Amino acid sequence: xxxxxxxxxxxxxxxxxxxxxxSAVRRRGFNxxxxxxxxxxxxxxxxMTIAVHVGHxxxxxxxxxxxxxxxxxxxxxxxxQRVVAHEILLIRMHAPLSQRxxxxxxxDIYRGxxxxxxxxxxxxxxxxxxxxxxxxxxxxxxxxIKELGRSGAVALVRGDDxxxxxxxxxxxxxxxxxxPPAGDRTxxxxxxxxx
Amino acid sequence: xxxxxxxxxxxxxxxxxxGAEIVFECLLAEGVTTIFGYPGxxxxxxxxxxxxxxxxxxxxxxxxxxxAHAADGYARSRPGAVGVVFATSGPGALNMVTGLxxxxxxxxxxxxxxxxxxxxxxxxxxxxxxxxxxxxMSVTKHSYLVTRVEDIAPTMRxxxxxxxxxxxxxxxxxxxxxxxxxxxxxxxSDEPVxxxxxxxxxxxxxxxxxxxxxxxDEAARPVMLIGRGVIISQAEQAxxxxxxxxxxxxxxxxxxxxxxxxxxxxxxxxxxxxxxxxTNLAVCDADLLIMVGMRCDDRVTTRLDSFAPxxxxxxxxxxxxxEIGKNVVPHVSVVADARKALTALLPLVKPKREHxxxxxxxxWKEEHPVRFVSNNGLLQPQEVxxxxxxxxxxxxIVLADVGLNQIxxxxxxxxxxxxxxxxxxxxxxxxxAFPASMGAKxxxxxxxxxxxxxxxxxVMNMQEMATMVxxxxxxxxxxxNNSSLGMVRQFxxxxxxxxxxxxxxxxxxxxxKLGEAFGMKAMTTxxxxxxxxxxxxALAHRGPVLMNxxxxxxxxxxxxVPLGKGMLDFVEAS
Numbered sequence: 060x061x062x063x064x065x066x067x068x069x070x071x072x073x074x075x076x077x078x079x080x081x082s083a084v085r086r087r088g089f090n091x092x093x094x095x096x097x098x099x100x101x102x103x104x105x106x107m108t109i110a111v112h113v114g115h116x117x118x119x120x121x122x123x124x125x126x127x128x129x130x131x132x133x134x135x136x137x138x139x140q141r142v143v144a145h146e147i148l149l150i151r152m153h154a155p156l157s158q159r160x161x162x163x164x165x166x167d168i169y170r171g172x173x174x175x176x177x178x179x180x181x182x183x184x185x186x187x188x189x190x191x192x193x194x195x196x197x198x199x200x201x202x203x204i205k206e207l208g209r210s211g212a213v214a215l216v217r218g219d220d221x222x223x224x225x226x227x228x229x230x231x232x233x234x235x236x237x238x239p240p241a242g243d244r245t246x247x248x249x250x251x252x253x254x
Numbered sequence: 255x256x257x258x259x260x261x262x263x264x265x266x267x268x269x270x271x272x273g274a275e276i277v278f279e280c281l282l283a284e285g286v287t288t289i290f291g292y293p294g295x296x297x298x299x300x301x302x303x304x305x306x307x308x309x310x311x312x313x314x315x316x317x318x319x320x321x322a323h324a325a326d327g328y329a330r331s332r333p334g335a336v337g338v339v340f341a342t343s344g345p346g347a348l349n350m351v352t353g354l355x356x357x358x359x360x361x362x363x364x365x366x367x368x369x370x371x372x373x374x375x376x377x378x379x380x381x382x383x384x385x386x387x388x389x390x391m392s393v394t395k396h397s398y399l400v401t402r403v404e405d406i407a408p409t410m411r412x413x414x415x416x417x418x419x420x421x422x423x424x425x426x427x428x429x430x431x432x433x434x435x436x437x438x439x440x441x442x443s444d445e446p447v448x449x450x451x452x453x454x455x456x457x458x459x460x461x462x463x464x465x466x467x468x469x470x471d472e473a474a475r476p477v478m479l480i481g482r483g484v485i486i487s488q489a490e491q492a493x494x495x496x497x498x499x500x501x502x503x504x505x506x507x508x509x510x511x512x513x514x515x516x517x518x519x520x521x522x523x524x525x526x527x528x529x530x531x532x533t534n535l536a537v538c539d540a541d542l543l544i545m546v547g548m549r550c551d552d553r554v555t556t557r558l559d560s561f562a563p564x565x566x567x568x569x570x571x572x573x574x575x576x577e578i579g580k581n582v583v584p585h586v587s588v589v590a591d592a593r594k595a596l597t598a599l600l601p602l603v604k605p606k607r608e609h610x611x612x613x614x615x616x617x618w619k620e621e622h623p624v625r626f627v628s629n630n631g632l633l634q635p636q637e638v639x640x641x642x643x644x645x646x647x648x649x650x651i652v653l654a655d656v657g658l659n660q661i662x663x664x665x666x667x668x669x670x671x672x673x674x675x676x677x678x679x680x681x682x683x684x685x686x687a688f689p690a691s692m693g694a695k696x697x698x699x700x701x702x703x704x705x706x707x708x709x710x711x712x713v714m715n716m717q718e719m720a721t722m723v724x725x726x727x728x729x730x731x732x733x734x735n736n737s738s739l740g741m742v743r744q745f746x747x748x749x750x751x752x753x754x755x756x757x758x759x760x761x762x763x764x765x766x767k768l769g770e771a772f773g774m775k776a777m778t779t780x781x782x783x784x785x786x787x788x789x790x791x792a793l794a795h796r797g798p799v800l801m802n803x804x805x806x807x808x809x810x811x812x813x814x815v816p817l818g819k820g821m822l823d824f825v826e827a828s
Contacts, residue, residue: 075387078388078391079391082391086392116579119579120576123575123576124576126575126576127574127576128396128451129395129396129451129452130396131451132450
């Protein structure tokens with residue numbers, strides 16, 4: 060079943076790397092839901108966080124193809140790990156005096172803040188998970204959204220020892236990936252074990 | 255003043271050279287002796303300095319696509335060799351795209367060096383400017399746009415490392431013209447290249463090898479399939495040692511042809527879409543399938559759900575983790591170099607005899623031989639190939655183009671030991687074989703080279719006849735001429751309602767006149783009795799020879815699995 064997978068990628072900070080990463084995803088026919096790129100504490104390394112809407116096996120294939128790129132240092136599918144994955148939303152609301160209070164109540168609940176205000180509108184900033192942002196936007200809709208922009212998620216794995224690890228493409232245990240009987244193999248592959 | 259002298263003597267002052275000269279110094283440092291290339295505006299500085307490097311033999315090809323294929327053939331024909339090709343910016347570089355894609359699909363180490371417009375003009379749509387990096391990104395393993403003259407030497411070193419390491423592939427370096435002319439100190443490093451993003455392939459996991467050995471021991475009907483990875487890692491002998499120990503029959507992919515001795519008692523044949531019936535039967539009855547150094551693509555599996563239906567365990571050994579589980583999910587996988595994996599596996603495998611299974615396979619070999627039917631008196635392509643292979647003495651390098659000629663040449667390849675059969679298996683690039691054969695001969699001057707082609711594919715890169723003649727490259731070209739685009743014609747006849755559309759090549763040139771116009775020795779025949787003397791005459795001739803064989807226009811490839819059908823639905827010659 061398709062779901063949004065979150066890939067956390069450390070890449071060389073060089074021209075054209077974004078192009079290579081995006082091309083490798085495109086070539087497999089996957090659509091990127093969101094992608095964010097930014098520097099890390101090491102100036103020669105950038106972090107990309109890519110959300111792709113694909114099945115598990117496709118994500119595995121995309122991950123392996125990305126790992127092959129010479130400019131990709133490490134890549135990890137963090138979808139099933141304990142991660143903090145946040146994005147930022149900037150939204151310009153139709154907010155005349157009459158409804159400004161109602162808007163601000165919701166902004167408070169979402170721990171957002173007003174970053175610009177004018178007589179008929181204001182810009183609100185909210186950060187959080189993709190789901191939280193989606194919900195916030197739904198709540199804003201009745202008041203009149205003038206425009207909005209989202210950053211796409213940036214993700215880090217939780218915990219003291221969490222480091223981005225290279226995906227183990229050749230894990231030690233086998234045999235769980237039992238091949239389904241013939242005729243049932245196309246498109247439905249048991250991915251619980253090794254590939 | 256005195257103190258300065260000794261220092262200078264021990265550490266000579268670095269030489270200040272142009273970027274172009276640094277390119278050549280780096281090529282020499284990488285052991286390169288041969289460059290295929292074509293000059294133009296943006297690589298003129300390279301060509302200005304080229305004559306001062308007599309250690310580098312530059313072959314002036316007549317089209318950049320020919321250059322890329324020649325560099326491919328140069329590398330493909332000799333494991334360890336890297337092919338080098340030069341082209342200018344814009345059209346020159348873009349003409350190489352198909353050649354790079356061909357090398358990429360078949361994992362051939364090629365380094366392409368393209369001239370680019372001056373760095374100051376990059377991005378301005380200057381004359382003969384194109385986005386070469388962007389255009390070749392999906393057909394190269396990696397590519398570099400050099401932006402500082404100081405970067406040329408380290409980039410060249412890294413490019414060769416990337417091209418030849420792990421799963422090999424083509425790498426492109428785009429060097430702006432002004433950087434070829436700029437000067438800097440030559441600093442050649444002899445430190446091994448280490449890239450944090452390109453680690454060495456892992457060593458095979460011992461636990462997994464033990465599991466594989468156990469599976470081999472327990473299997474009643476094992477089959478091994480091998481691909482080009484076995485040739486790249488030079489694992490041919492390791493395969494022989496292993497399968498002889500456990501008596502495992504071996505089949506191969508199109509690109510794996512030549513990796514295993516065809517006349518070995520454990521040899522099956524090519525597998526899949528146009529593979530031998532008995533190989534497909536063995537794969538479909540096997541309880542253990544061991545795939546080594548192959549991608550398991552759709553030409554191997556045919557319809558995926560028909561592939562190896564009785565298999566209980568699939569083992570996949572490949573150096574590229576992205577190939578594991580891409581099409582067929584294995585039960586045990588090993589990401590490693592094929593030779594290292596098989597060599598480590600050998601002592602773990604118990605010697606074994608499997609009479610019952612091998613007897614059944616021998617029966618299939620008798621019931622479903624690879625054969626052709628000749629009952630119309632016309633020259634059959636296989637008759638030509640049998641005569642050619644009789645003159646190979648298990649040593650000659652044979653190249654095949656794409657189409658019927660390719661499959662015939664693969665199925666009739668008959669060496670008693672591992673040998674070289676080169677073709678564009680992944681991209682299926684028509685026009686590959688002829689320019690690639692020129693690279694293969696230059697890479698292996700001591701070996702006989704045969705180039706098998708259809709007339710359609712030959713015409714696609716026939717301009718390289720001029721190069722062949724100029725360099726007097728001793729390649730024996732066999733055109734199997736059926737006056738049509740034969741494989742497409744067969745598909746139209748069999749799978750597309752019998753409507754022949756745009757496949758008639760009656761208006762191909764007179765190849766004898768054409769060859770002679772280029773200065774090639776050229777011969778033609780449509781008679782069986784001429785084939786042997788013509789081949790003998792060609793072999794006796796020192797220099798390129800063009801042989802045209804007018805064959806039965808309706809000769810087809812058999813066996814073949816009809817499009818959309820499964821492995822066991824193969825249709826045989828009748």
